Amino acid sequence: MGIAAVLAFGLLGEGGATHVASASTATTAPAAPTASAQHGLSIAPAAETVTAYNYDGYVYLDSSFWLAAHNGSYEFWAKRTKLSEPTTLTKTVIRGTKRTTTKVPASLVDGFNGLKDGLTVQVATTDGKVLSKDTRSLCLGGMDRQRVDPTGRTEPVYPSFCGGAWFTKSTVFGVEQGWAAQVDAYFELKTKRKNLVVTTSISAPVAKVLGLPANGRSLTQKVKIVDECDTFDCANVGEQLLGEPDEGFSTLAEEAPLTARAQDLRAQSAGTHGTHGAEAGSTGPEHRVNLFALRDGDHGGDHPSLGQQGTEPSTKKPAKDTLPDLVSMPAWEIGTENEDGTDRLSFSAHEWNAGPAPLVVEGYRKGSAEVMDAHQFFYRDGKEVGNAKTGTMEYHDAPEHDHWHFLDFASYELVKTNGDLVTTSGKQSWCLVPTDPVDLSVPGAAWRPEATGLDSSCGDRSALWLREVLPAGWGDTYSQYQTQAFDLTDVRNGTYQIKITVNPNGALHERTKSNNISYRTVVLGGKPGARTVKVPAYEGVDTETPLDLR
Template identity: 55%
Template sequence: MVKSRTRARQLVSAGIGLVAAALVVTTTVTANSGAASGTTGKGTLKLVAAADTVEVASYEGVAYVEPSVWLAAYDAAFEFRASHTAYDKPVKLTKTVIRGKKRTTTTAPASIVDGMKGFKDGLRVTLKNKAGKVVLDESRPLCPGGYDRQRVQTDGATGPVYPEFCGGNWFTKGVLYGIERGMAVPTVSDLEFETKGETALTMTLSVSKPVADFLGLPKASRSAKQNLVIVDGCPEGGCEGGEGEMSTHSAHGADEDQGARTVVPRESLEGAEDGRGRLPLGGGAGGTSHGKPAKSSLPDLVSVPAWQISTAVDEEGTDRLNFAANEWNAGPAPMVVEGFRRGTSPVMDAYQMFYRGGKQVGMKRTGTMEFHEAPEHNHWHFLDFAKYELVDAKDKVVSTSGKQSWCLVPTDPVDLTVPGATLRPGQTGLESACGSKSALWLRETLPSGWGDTYDQSQTQAFDLTKVKNGTYRIKVTVNPDGNLYETTRSNNVSHRTVIVGGKAGARTVTVPPYQGVDTETWWNER
């Protein structure tokens, strides 16, 4: 057991970070990165450098290297599947080489597997100055996937298929990533280092021998060397206004209390009482489902145990228990909720849309959406998705989260190996998913295999003022009122044990591991 601590949530991935830096190619592309050069027709992975020399921008003494060395797949697609049967069991990683209809699968030795993140110490990065002195020498996971894919063969895949990252969170069960035929992914996307006055360095990237052997990299294509020319990214006056800083989106944050939940039974949603149940914008009944939708068109909503748990004193001086919660869709169909504005009011009628084989096959009224006007929000929220409670040993509620509405987007992969899993969700940005104040319509989705994480702090965290020291459980319930149709509700509730201590103004919490998983450490410390 460990004492939890307050910190920002880390959505883990290798190769997902966006680097705010400028990298300029200054020489011609090397020969082995041509459209078909060096291909064998049998399927090969190669390390490919984009240029002999690149310019790297430095901001206030720190240089950021954007992708310039790639892992390229020639004449075949390479698919990697990482999964485990239980949270405390080792992750199994397989490689599948796909040539047309032929698939050849091999399992990686456990010694080179780095959980869901790819290959352990698979990539070595070395930087040397003009005098040959090593200024950086580090090993890092090798992720055979990435966000900035490049085509390397004219007859290869015309677009990406696999996810833009490797990894997940503490409760990720399985991920799938890879490199499409005739495409390449970056080997490094988040390399930064202190320049210490250096203006020219030599960078060598090399794949470790055990990993290179497993991947089948030719010996001549296991390393790449480049000259780095370091230039000032903030000339004449510096970088005022935050230029050069990096920012990423991960879990949703929290702000003020959103008020009491309004429970609307499904029966009233399907009728015409009080104007409820009417069709979008007065439309016809062509898309309405009569009776229960087919299981093949339904999602399976699952509650994940709470994690990243800590105590804090909020801005009003109230003791709080912070936590993160994730609810995910185990498939086989996506969960799609669409909102249609109710006249000119800041309310939308919400409908659950049912899909099978990529086509909409019906819909049901499922609740309401309201516009949430608050700092870092200012978008529409769905009101009937989840409930967070702190309960005692007898399941009696001792504190309730102020979180009452959700902007649903896929923030975390939980299991990309389930039937119907979506590898590249079409919408991952909050603005595009949850709409502006003037919107007439919006769509919020949870694709199969993905979950949505919310960080509960401030008034959305549990109020500990009247909570005595002792052992409690954080109870997370998805689809609490049963208004959303799904294949089963048997997995809608999860519990996480917490031990609350301390005194007013200095409350503490101890969080025992869950099924062998200590979620109160950084993911990279596992």
């Protein structure tokens, strides 16, 4: 495993350390009884030694801590009916056709992030000196899944993450029968030690919810440290650690800002891809890489829709059960910034698909011109049943873009309270990607969009064809900042509204257009060079404070 994989959910990801807590008494890696002898959840057999990577005086490690499900699946639903209400969490044990559901105590619910304070990771020297001990939420939805016995499904079912955004209504996570999920036990530590020991423990209250015995909730492993420069080109290690912030993947609201160490690493190797943080003089939020976005290599190749006969373009009205329902959510993460003397209003925008069918748009190039005809495809039960011409895709030749945009997805406008247009944002075209789950309980919701075979791609200049997808239950978040934000040069102080319209010209086929427009009130103030903005709460929730989905 390369260090990029080790750090994917560490420097940027879910379940980051929240505070120090005590770990339980550690045990070594458990023995592996036969599948038929195991019941419920348990720590999967694990290697006694794990590999850590040393770079620039820091050690990076994921402890390889796995929870396996035997003779049943463990399914957790996090839901809320209103934005202002706390998230509830239920656990369902599924054995055959029998489902047993219990409610998780509110004190153990960390919003959409999993089980609160459920996991402690302790790093110590071989003689027992504790160097680091962090407690974080426990998510049973790890990025990596592995099969542990032949009784379960051939592929995993549950999402590979926990978490949500401001407008998330419901998410699901869990471990399938016969599978094990890797728990986020990542840590980073500044040390020159060459021999370490890592102990990963599940708290007693959470172990009780999961049905883990007192002597089966902790794992201790030796740590083998490898010099990362022996594996990667050291000149590029920082970029390999953090990845590049791609346009269209710019925000993950539920995450804490990058650690100082992460910012240092990115600065060392950013080049033209620096952190999308607030510029000097900005009062806006930091923009971060979105880990919900699909990544190269994550796309499934065995989806039933692949390899079937294509359909002829048609202008016939598609059936309702083959259509998406596109919904506009109000703007959030709103701030002001000043760049090169220009005041701007930055914001994040979010449009999602309430289903039941996915939004699938494909582009077909017209000769050598950097233009594609866009077609919307209609699916029923994973099978393509028709398509229709729906708009245009164009190649966007600009820094941090250099890919294709669909021109007919959304529009962003700043309007007066009477609806009169004041100005538009500097970005009015899109590369569609499922970045955030909104409601995974809607009909047709995709729990694992990376495995549907309907992969999203922004393409490059040489592309002949593209497929961009927004699955049911998912939204696409864009952060409008710098030149993409509203130019406030000629905008007076006062009360305005950010108007977001999905499917603005009606070119996309969908179930209803009644929910395509949203408004968010903003109050502008300040002076040129130091503009300010106040944002009233939405449905009783202040979305401009650090995200807390408890």
